[in-house]
Amino acid sequence: MHDYLVFDHLTKRYGALKAVDDVSLSIEQGSIFSLLGPSGCGKTTLLRMIAGFEKPDSGRILLNGRDITQLPPNQRQVNTIFQNYALFPHLSVCENIAFGLKVTGHRKADIERETLRMLELVQLERHADSKVTELSGGQKQRTAIARALIKKPNILLLDEPLAALDLKLRQRMLMELDLLHDEIGITFLYVTHDQSEAMSLSDKIAVMNEGHIEQVGTPSQIYEAPCSSFVAAFIGDTNFFDGAVIEVKDSEYCTVRIGGFGDVLCYNDKKLRVGNPVHLSIRPEKFAISRNLPEQRKGRNVLSVTVDDIVYLGTHTKYWVLLNDYRVEINQQHMRYQLDQIPIKHNEQVWLYWNADDGYMLERYCEDDEEMVFQPPEEIGDNPEPTEQHNEEE
Amino acid sequence: MKKNSPSFSGRFNPNEILLSAPSIVWLILLFAIPTILIFLIAFKSADAYGNISTHWTLDNLRALANRHYPMIVWRTFWLSCLTTALCIGGGIPVAYFMARIPRKGRNLLMILIVIPFWTNFLIRIFAWKNLLHPEGMLKQVLVFLHLVAPEQPLLYNPWAVLAVLVYSYLPFAILPIYAAAEKFDFSLLEAAQDLGARYSVALRKVFLPGIRSGIWTAAAMVFIPALGSYVIPDIVGGAGSDMIGNKIAQRAFINRNLPEAAMLAGALSLTVLLPLLIYLFSQRRNKHQLLTGTPP
Numbered sequence: 001m002h003d004y005l006v007f008d009h010l011t012k013r014y015g016a017l018k019a020v021d022d023v024s025l026s027i028e029q030g031s032i033f034s035l036l037g038p039s040g041c042g043k044t045t046l047l048r049m050i051a052g053f054e055k056p057d058s059g060r061i062l063l064n065g066r067d068i069t070q071l072p073p074n075q076r077q078v079n080t081i082f083q084n085y086a087l088f089p090h091l092s093v094c095e096n097i098a099f100g101l102k103v104t105g106h107r108k109a110d111i112e113r114e115t116l117r118m119l120e121l122v123q124l125e126r127h128a129d130s131k132v133t134e135l136s137g138g139q140k141q142r143t144a145i146a147r148a149l150i151k152k153p154n155i156l157l158l159d160e161p162l163a164a165l166d167l168k169l170r171q172r173m174l175m176e177l178d179l180l181h182d183e184i185g186i187t188f189l190y191v192t193h194d195q196s197e198a199m200s201l202s203d204k205i206a207v208m209n210e211g212h213i214e215q216v217g218t219p220s221q222i223y224e225a226p227c228s229s230f231v232a233a234f235i236g237d238t239n240f241f242d243g244a245v246i247e248v249k250d251s252e253y254c255t256v257r258i259g260g261f262g263d264v265l266c267y268n269d270k271k272l273r274v275g276n277p278v279h280l281s282i283r284p285e286k287f288a289i290s291r292n293l294p295e296q297r298k299g300r301n302v303l304s305v306t307v308d309d310i311v312y313l314g315t316h317t318k319y320w321v322l323l324n325d326y327r328v329e330i331n332q333q334h335m336r337y338q339l340d341q342i343p344i345k346h347n348e349q350v351w352l353y354w355n356a357d358d359g360y361m362l363e364r365y366c367e368d369d370e371e372m373v374f375q376p377p378e379e380i381g382d383n384p385e386p387t388e389q390h391n392e393e394e
Numbered sequence: 395m396k397k398n399s400p401s402f403s404g405r406f407n408p409n410e411i412l413l414s415a416p417s418i419v420w421l422i423l424l425f426a427i428p429t430i431l432i433f434l435i436a437f438k439s440a441d442a443y444g445n446i447s448t449h450w451t452l453d454n455l456r457a458l459a460n461r462h463y464p465m466i467v468w469r470t471f472w473l474s475c476l477t478t479a480l481c482i483g484g485g486i487p488v489a490y491f492m493a494r495i496p497r498k499g500r501n502l503l504m505i506l507i508v509i510p511f512w513t514n515f516l517i518r519i520f521a522w523k524n525l526l527h528p529e530g531m532l533k534q535v536l537v538f539l540h541l542v543a544p545e546q547p548l549l550y551n552p553w554a555v556l557a558v559l560v561y562s563y564l565p566f567a568i569l570p571i572y573a574a575a576e577k578f579d580f581s582l583l584e585a586a587q588d589l590g591a592r593y594s595v596a597l598r599k600v601f602l603p604g605i606r607s608g609i610w611t612a613a614a615m616v617f618i619p620a621l622g623s624y625v626i627p628d629i630v631g632g633a634g635s636d637m638i639g640n641k642i643a644q645r646a647f648i649n650r651n652l653p654e655a656a657m658l659a660g661a662l663s664l665t666v667l668l669p670l671l672i673y674l675f676s677q678r679r680n681k682h683q684l685l686t687g688t689p690p
Binding site for chain 1: 579581582584585586587588589590591592595596599600603604606
């Protein structure tokens, strides 16, 4: 697949504010690409530039190799599903769907045929003559989709299309969107602030923050290997720890001393050396706790902590545990349920353990990555201190 | 019990009646009863002193067949229609502009539109008389620009009446259209463009239907008073510019024949009211069909 939609150093300023700051991206044909970020990060501005409602101050937008930066909205082969759907309230469902063909002077028979086909696609045949104001949220959304798709766009832009729906409907529409994409196979550009929507739908995600792109990758790349603490914190929950390398064990692992928390074993993919500062992210689901001391394994960190808060969520239980100044969030899957099992209680002393591979080192060091990556670790085995913390605590 | 929308429940909340009582009493005392009185007086006759006599007559109805009336009715009608069309045509762009600019500018424009009302209506009409006068400023400017011939009179003809009618009623068109335009969701215009419509097409196919309630209100706000206008044709209109209002005034003040004036006024009211009532009833029936005919 070649690059179908390309942003070439796009910048858009509103006064002193850079809404979009030198963004370059390329999107493959037929994929679902998400722009994900908090409100005000520039994702909607970027979308509006593709649709033609905003002109970039500099940079170009290429669609299938053609520069569309200066084209007015009505001449772009791009259609938008607006956040509030922007259905025409004075027209019926089928008049709304037919609008795009009517204004461009298609033959009446063509318009009728295409409108019927679209009604069928989004399963609104029964509501063809309803007023759009009488539709439910999901029906409105399907009308908006049909109204855009009838134009056979090269790219469908979706501007937070599910934000106005309740949770259950959102999940259903998400699946419908996915099915629809498989059916028609056009490129989707999906703008959202909801990371779960982006994760479940997208082939690729660009995480945006303050007008620039933090990271582009597949959902799993972004979740498992965030390149900045912004991405790590925005996509899912995480715990951050600051420390410094005190020992490099071998080519893969190092020991990091986190003040007030402990010395923990860490996967050293950034090839840090002794003395380098570390910013560590560990996802809640990577942790586990137990009342009994977990068995020793290579690469397992074990610490004694106090339970501060417990929230039972059915699929899993959330725990917050305390160790000095650190309050660590944990998502623990349930073991087989046993009636006689005594649940972990508030204020109980428990063992917190996780695998050294599950800590992820973050950005501060990304910046000097290149300098460090090729340097061989120097001090293998120099430091014979014990690193298994539970020994000290016993 | 499930709560229905008030208009279709057929039940009235006693509090609602209490709250609307003052306005209902006001309307009955000062609108409904006087209107009925006018219709009743129309079938009385006047004595030599201008008093209303006690016996009933159809003379006034027959007097409607005056040979001068058709011309006056026609003039009243086309002047009112043209005034309405021009006011709406001028009101829409102003309302659009006001709805698109930042709120601060809107308030300023709103003040500018309302400020002329601080000057007495008659004074403003007389000001127009000065402007259009052969020696008046507007006339001089137009002659200087070679837009009118020096000998062409601007005053005392139906066109002068039209100009002043439009001037007087334009704010009454702008305000309701603006009220509708302010509520209009302008992202709909983007949606229309997104679907391939040029901006002008988007305005015509989406903006105009979107503010049509405001346009209808504006039409009523301009057309009805224009039909009954009397001062404007009296001051800037000539002998050939009489409207129905002038005839009613003439019957009442000069002929001292209140019943005949009442008959003319009643006929005017009916010509305005009947189409309006027909329109309203057809609207209500449609709405009712819509709500009962199509289950969600």
